[in-house]
Amino acid sequence: MANAPVPILIAAIVPLGWFVEQSGYVDAYYARMLMLIGYNVILAVSLQLINGFSGQFSLGHAGFMAVGAYLAAYPAITFSQTYTNPAAVLLFYVALAIVTGMCGLVLYGLFTAARLSRRLHPTLPIILILLLIAWLLVELARASRYEGATPGYLVWSRGISLLRSSLAGMLDHGQPLAARVSVMFPEAARGPMAFLILLGGAGACAAAAGLIVGLPALRLRGDYLAIATLGMGEIIRIIIINTTALGGALGLTPIPRYANFSWIYGVAIVTVVVIWRVAYSAAGRAIMAVREDEIAAAAVGIHNTYQKVVAFIIGAFFAGVAGALYALNEYSITPTRFTMDRSIEIVVMVTLGGLGSISGAILAATVLTLLPEVLRPVAEYRMIIYSLALIAIMLVRPQGLLGGRELWPRRRGPRAPSPGVEPREEPIPA
Amino acid sequence: MSTAADTLECQRVCRSFGGLRAVTEFTTRIARGELVGLIGPNGAGKTTVFNLMTGVYRPTAGEIRLGSRRIDGALPAQINQAGVARTFQNIRLFGNLSVVDNVAVAFARHGGENLFHTILRTPRFFRRRDESEAQAMALLRTFQLDGKANLRAASLAYGDQRRLEIARALATRPRILLLDEPAAGMNPQEKAELMKLIRFIRDQFAVGILLIEHDMRLVMNVCERITVLDHGETIAVGTPQEIQANPRVIEAYLGEPA
Numbered sequence: 001m002a003n004a005p006v007p008i009l010i011a012a013i014v015p016l017g018w019f020v021e022q023s024g025y026v027d028a029y030y031a032r033m034l035m036l037i038g039y040n041v042i043l044a045v046s047l048q049l050i051n052g053f054s055g056q057f058s059l060g061h062a063g064f065m066a067v068g069a070y071l072a073a074y075p076a077i078t079f080s081q082t083y084t085n086p087a088a089v090l091l092f093y094v095a096l097a098i099v100t101g102m103c104g105l106v107l108y109g110l111f112t113a114a115r116l117s118r119r120l121h122p123t124l125p126i127i128l129i130l131l132l133i134a135w136l137l138v139e140l141a142r143a144s145r146y147e148g149a150t151p152g153y154l155v156w157s158r159g160i161s162l163l164r165s166s167l168a169g170m171l172d173h174g175q176p177l178a179a180r181v182s183v184m185f186p187e188a189a190r191g192p193m194a195f196l197i198l199l200g201g202a203g204a205c206a207a208a209a210g211l212i213v214g215l216p217a218l219r220l221r222g223d224y225l226a227i228a229t230l231g232m233g234e235i236i237r238i239i240i241i242n243t244t245a246l247g248g249a250l251g252l253t254p255i256p257r258y259a260n261f262s263w264i265y266g267v268a269i270v271t272v273v274v275i276w277r278v279a280y281s282a283a284g285r286a287i288m289a290v291r292e293d294e295i296a297a298a299a300v301g302i303h304n305t306y307q308k309v310v311a312f313i314i315g316a317f318f319a320g321v322a323g324a325l326y327a328l329n330e331y332s333i334t335p336t337r338f339t340m341d342r343s344i345e346i347v348v349m350v351t352l353g354g355l356g357s358i359s360g361a362i363l364a365a366t367v368l369t370l371l372p373e374v375l376r377p378v379a380e381y382r383m384i385i386y387s388l389a390l391i392a393i394m395l396v397r398p399q400g401l402l403g404g405r406e407l408w409p410r411r412r413g414p415r416a417p418s419p420g421v422e423p424r425e426e427p428i429p430a
Numbered sequence: 431m432s433t434a435a436d437t438l439e440c441q442r443v444c445r446s447f448g449g450l451r452a453v454t455e456f457t458t459r460i461a462r463g464e465l466v467g468l469i470g471p472n473g474a475g476k477t478t479v480f481n482l483m484t485g486v487y488r489p490t491a492g493e494i495r496l497g498s499r500r501i502d503g504a505l506p507a508q509i510n511q512a513g514v515a516r517t518f519q520n521i522r523l524f525g526n527l528s529v530v531d532n533v534a535v536a537f538a539r540h541g542g543e544n545l546f547h548t549i550l551r552t553p554r555f556f557r558r559r560d561e562s563e564a565q566a567m568a569l570l571r572t573f574q575l576d577g578k579a580n581l582r583a584a585s586l587a588y589g590d591q592r593r594l595e596i597a598r599a600l601a602t603r604p605r606i607l608l609l610d611e612p613a614a615g616m617n618p619q620e621k622a623e624l625m626k627l628i629r630f631i632r633d634q635f636a637v638g639i640l641l642i643e644h645d646m647r648l649v650m651n652v653c654e655r656i657t658v659l660d661h662g663e664t665i666a667v668g669t670p671q672e673i674q675a676n677p678r679v680i681e682a683y684l685g686e687p688a
Contacts (some may be wrong), residue, residue, distance in 0.1 A: 001605050281548045282538040282559060285527065289535045292524035295667035298604050299484060299516055300536040310545070356526075404526070 005408070009269055012016040031261065033373055035329065039266035039322050040365040042271045044349040047359055048319035051347065052404075053279050054311035055291030056218060057226045061319050061346045063233030064206040066338035068320025070240055071096075072202035073252045076194075076328060082217055086185070086193035088171075088263040092202035095170035099163050144277075146399060148351035153166030195258035199267070199324050206320020207313045209236070214312040218305060231415045233343055241335050251334030252327075259329035267325055269319045278314060287311050288356075352393060354400025359407035364400075435497035436462035437482065438514060438606045438638065443492035443502070445475075445482055452478045453662045454516050454529065456492070460638040462605055465628070467653030468642045469647070474659040476642045477519055480608050485509040515604035517595045519611045521643075525584030527574055529594060534566040536601035543651075545640065566601065572634075573597045573627075587600075589620050593627070599645050600635055607637045613645045621648055628652050637659055 019035060020026045043061060050058045069301040079088035115127040143153045184192060217228040241249050278284050290307045297304055327333045351366050352361030371389060377383040397403065438460045445453045460466050468476050481487045483494060485506040494502040501509050532535050538558075547555040555622045573593045578586060583594060590644040592612055599607055609628070613621050625648055632639055643649045649656065650670040658666040660672060660682040666673055673679055 066604055088639045118597050226556060256497070277549050277551060278545065281555070282534070282543040282562065283545060286538065286543070289524045292526055293522045295486070295506075295526065296518065296522035299506050299518075299522075300598060301510035303505075303507045314545075330575045 006269060010266065011399075013262045013265045013269070017260055017265070020140070020261045033370065035261060035264050037366050037369045038261075038268050039326055040321040040346070040349065040369050041268045041362050042318055042325070044347045044353065044361040044365040045268075045272055046142070046274050046315045046322070047224060047346050047350050048353070048356075049275050049279060049311050051350050052313040052357065052361070053284060054287045054308050055355075056308055056312065057222060058229040058315070059310070059313070059340070059343050059347060060213070060229035060233035062338045062342035063229075063236040064209060064316040064319035065323035065326070066233075066240060066335070067209045067316075067344070068206040068234050068323030068334050070246050070252065070323075071205040071320075072198045072324030073327040073333055074246060076198055076256055076258070077254070080136055080194060084190040084194045084256075085178060086190055086294060087181035088175060088198055089176040089194050089197045089201065091178050092233055093166050093197070093204065096205070097172070097208075098170065099167045100332040102163065102166070109278045134222045146322060151283065162193060183246055191258060195263075195328065198258070198328065199321050202324035202327075203317040203321040206323065207317040208318025209320075210313045211309065214309045214316075215305075218308040218312060226271040230340060230343070233338075234340060237335050240338075247334075249335060253332030255327055255331055255333065257329060259325050264329065267321060271321070272358060272362065275314070275318070277338075279358065283310070285361055312404070324357045336371075348390065352390065352400055352403040354397075354404055356404040357400065357402040357406055358400030360405075361398055363402065363407070436513075436605045436638065437495075437497060438640075439493075439495045440479075441493040441495070443479075443482055443489045443494060445478055445490050446489055451662050453482065453659075454562075456659075456662075456664060457481075458640075458657055458667075459602050460606055460640050462634070462636060462638045465632055465652060465654050466638070466640045467656040467670075468640060468648045468659065469644070469649055469656060470659035473481065473661075474682075475662040477610060478658055478662075479659070480516060480573050480610055480640075480642065483509075483608060484514060486582065510602055510604075513603070513605035514545050514608065515599035515602045515606070516608035517566060517592075517599055517610055517612065521588075521595055523583040523591055523598070525582065525593060527583055528580050529578040529583050529586065530563065530570060531602045532594060532598050533569055534562045537562040537565050537597050551607065567625045569597050571602055588615055593615070593625075596627075596631065600637075604637055605632070607635075607639050608640045609639060609643075611642050611644060613648050614642055624648070 013153030020031045024126060024408040025036075043065065045056065047061045050061075051054055073352075075092040077090045079085045079092065114128060117124040117128060139153055139156075185193060212231070213232045217232065240246050245404055246252060277289070283382060285308045286297075286302050287310065289300070289302055290304050294304050323338075326337075345368070350361055353362070353369065372386050373384050378385060393401070435687055440458045443453060443456045444451070456475075456479055456679065457467070468479060470476055480488065482489050482502070484503050485501065485508070489502050492502070493500060496509075496514060499512065501512055501514070504512070527535070539559075542677050543558065546552075547558075567576055567579060573596070575590060575594055577596065578590065583591070587592060588618055596609070596612065598609075612628070613624050616624060628639060628641070629652065631637065639650065641653060649672075653670060656666075656668065656670060656673045657664060658676070658679050663677045665682060666676045668676070
C-alpha cells in the first residue's frame, strides 16, 4: 500500500477529533454521523476480506459485531464501575478463554471419539449420536413431566454450573491480584489500557466465534453459506436476548465511555492497513485463489478450508472490534442494534463498493451512511429514494463502484528482476 | 535419477458411481523421467483416473502410492504437496489474478506464509515475496510468458492459458505431472510446439508425465508407453507401435469389423 497517507492520517486524527468533538464548530448531529461512518468503514472493510477476497458470502457480520459489543460492554461495566481496572478486564478475557477452552476440549474429545469409533464400525458414530439424542429427549421429557432432577438434567446442569463457577472463581480469586497490578500503573494510563484490552479482547472473542461458526459453515457454498451465516447471526442475537447477565432485550447500560472520534478513526485506519496487507500479499493471493477456483487451488496445494477460515477469523475480529468501539462510545447497547438488517446493510456496502476493492468498501460505507441522512428532508420518501438509488447504481455499475480495483495505486507485479537473478532454465528452443 | 520414491503407482484401482463402473482394476506405474500416454474413446474413464490420482475422488478399491506412501484418501492439497501436479481438461486458471500471481501462488505454498510477518511487513516478508516473484518470473520466462506477467490470466489467448496452467503445475515442484488433453483446441502448429514443450519439461524439470490426449499423432510421437482405456477397463498397454497394431484398440475406436 502506498504508505504515505497513513502517517499523515494518523497525525491528523487527534486534532481532527478535538475539532469535531470539543471545538464546538461541529454540531453533535454531524459528529455522530462521522462516527457512524467510522464504524461502517471498519465493518465494510473487514467484510470485504470475507465476501470480496475469499469469495465466501457471509450474512452474519452483525452477529460478530454483537459478540464484540457485548463482550466489551459487560467487562467494562463490571470492572470499571468503582475505578478503571485494566488487569481485571484482562483477567476476565483470560478466564473466558480458559472456560471456552474447556468446552472446546470436551467437544474435541467427543468428536475424536466419534471418529475413532468409526474404525470399529462405519455406522457406529451415527448410532452413538442417535443414542445421545434419544437419551437427551427422554431426559427432557422426564424433566418436563416430573419437574424433578433427572440424571441427564443433573449432568447438564452440573456441567453448566461447573463452567459458571470456574469462571466466577477465577474472576473472584483473581480480583485482589488484579487490583494490586492495576494500582502499579499511573492513574491516567489505566483508562486507555483498559480500553485497549477491551478492544483486543472483544475482537478475540468475535474471532473465536468466527472460528466456531466458520469451521462447519465454510464447508457450504454460495447461497447455502449465506443462509447458514444469517442463521448464526440471529442465533447470537437471540442468545443475548435470553441471557440475563447481558441485560436481555433491555440491553446493557451505562457503559463507561472510553472511545471517541479519534479512537474510532485510528482503529479504522489500522483495520484498513491490516486488511490491505493481508489481501495484497502471498496470504491474500492464496485466499483469492480459493475464490477463483477451489478445485484448481487444491490442485496447487492450497488448503481451501484453512484459507477460508483465516479470512473469516480476521473479518470477524475486526467486526468484534467495531462492536466494542460502538459499545464503548454509545453509553448503551441493545440487541436490536445487531439484527439481520444491519448485516445486510454491510453486505450492501461491500457489494456496492465493488467486490475485492478495499477503497470501494470505504467509499460505499461513507456514501451509504450519509445517503439516508441527506435524504431526511423528503421524510417518508426517504427509504424509497434510498432503495431506488441502490438499484440505479447497481444497474449502471453492476461490478460495484470500483469493481475490484483500488483508488490509490497498488504495487503491481514484480519489478524488473535485478541483474543478479538469472533464469534457472534455458528458454524453449523455438 | 529416478528412485523408487518418485514413482506413482496404481494397484488395481476401481471407482464406481452408483451402478456405473467408471474405472475397473486400473494398474500403472509412472517413474520420474517417463512419458506415458493414457488414451481411449470419450467416456472411457481417463479423467476419472486423473481425479483418482489427485484425490478429487477416492478409489472404491485398490491402492495408489507415491513411492512408499499411500496417497489414496488424502486431500487434493496434500497429494499436490507430496509431489503430484495436474492440469485440467477445461482450463482452470485463477482468472482474475495476474499471470505472475497464478504461478507465484503455487510457489508460495511451499515457502508458507505467516500472518504475523504479513501484517507487520517484516524483512522476512519482503525477502519471501521477492524470492517467490523472482522464481515465478523465471518460470514464466521459460514458458515465454514473462512479457504478459501482469495481465489478467483470463485475458490470455487460449494457447497461452494452456501453457500457463502447465507452468503453474510445475511451480508446485512436482515429481509426477498429469496433463489432461493439453492439445485440445490447438492448431497443428501449436500442437507441434506443444510436443517439443512436453519433451522439454520432462528433461528440464525431471518429472514423470502422464498425458491424456485425443490427438493420436501427438500421443504416438511423444509417449514412450501408452495405456488404452475403454469403458473403464484397460484394454492394452504397450509402446506406440504395439498399440497401433492392437486389434482391440482399433475395435474400441472404430467399432467391430463388418
